[in-house]
Amino acid sequence: MYIDPHVHMVSRTTDDYQRMALAGCVAITEPAFWAGYDRSTTQGFHDYFRMLTDFEPRRAAQFGILHHTWLCINPKESEDVGLAREVLSIIPSFLECQTVLGIGEIGLNKNSRNEMTVLEEHIALAMKHRLLILVHTPHLEDKLKGTHLIMDALRNQGADPGRVLIDHVEEHTVRAVLDRGFWAGMTLYPDTKCTPQRAADIFEMHGTDRLWINSAGDWGVSDPLAVPKCQDELRRRGHLLETIRKVSYDNPRTFLSQSGRFSAPERA
């Protein structure tokens, strides 16, 4: 049994939902992200948000999986600040949807000034509506710098770190994120983020409090079954079932339940 709190199902097939259900997936949350190309209009985002709030929950429900979502314009599309502001202006019209948990995945990509501007406006929107925040941290060589810029921006705007999940942490960022009171997510990717083995190492070195795992499965090389594979890695090392359950079910449930909308049961 597990929750995958970060997976981009719009990019995956219905067969993936079926395989995830068979592997014990109870619930997922799907952040808005970059489609692999820049959307050219606000209407394009409007349609994407309809997909996230209408179509995907129904598709997941066919397999008994709860589907919740997060809305934003991804940092990869933040260089066009004008378009970003238009997209931000339509998000409030979707906030009454009971499956919307918050604003995400916001953050930085190349750590540019325009990305910072759009990040700050997303944080302000989340705080105005008292929403949870799911943060994307940059890739590879940009992650260390971007993670610190993001945490500083959140602090400067007065965001409660207990209501912010900073995702894609690795060995060089996890300690700082946890020490500043944020929740942290480890993304299990075959090549470019954490492997299940390294995620298990990080649990062993940094503990299991305020830390979760996710697949971030999307249109690239990724694995929607990465969470159960990490469960298996922890089991293989002899960790207790209670520990495995904490990092793959209880922790995401605890964080996400702060939204008042996340409906996965305490004991599935």
Add this chain to the structure above:
Amino acid sequence: MGTPLTKQAVADLYFLEHRAKVLDLAAFLDRFDRASEPGGTDFRVQALTAALGLVLDGQPDRARRVLELWSDRSTEPIERAPMKGALGAMPIDAKDRR
């Protein structure tokens, strides 16, 4: 929470997997050397070989220190994103001045 495994168990579980990864790395560097442009190099390959010093130094937190070696260590936002993607490492002599 620590690891429940003994050193023997860690070696039993993971040795063959990492033996293969070392061979992959060795073969990659051989392939790079055999490629055209004799004597040419690439900053990413330089960063990779520089990391091997950390891997072999016998000190803890190797993964963290390798990731830090490959990271942009500047602290101010850049003016404009030059691209969407990332390359995986900074030029070793330019890590602090992007």
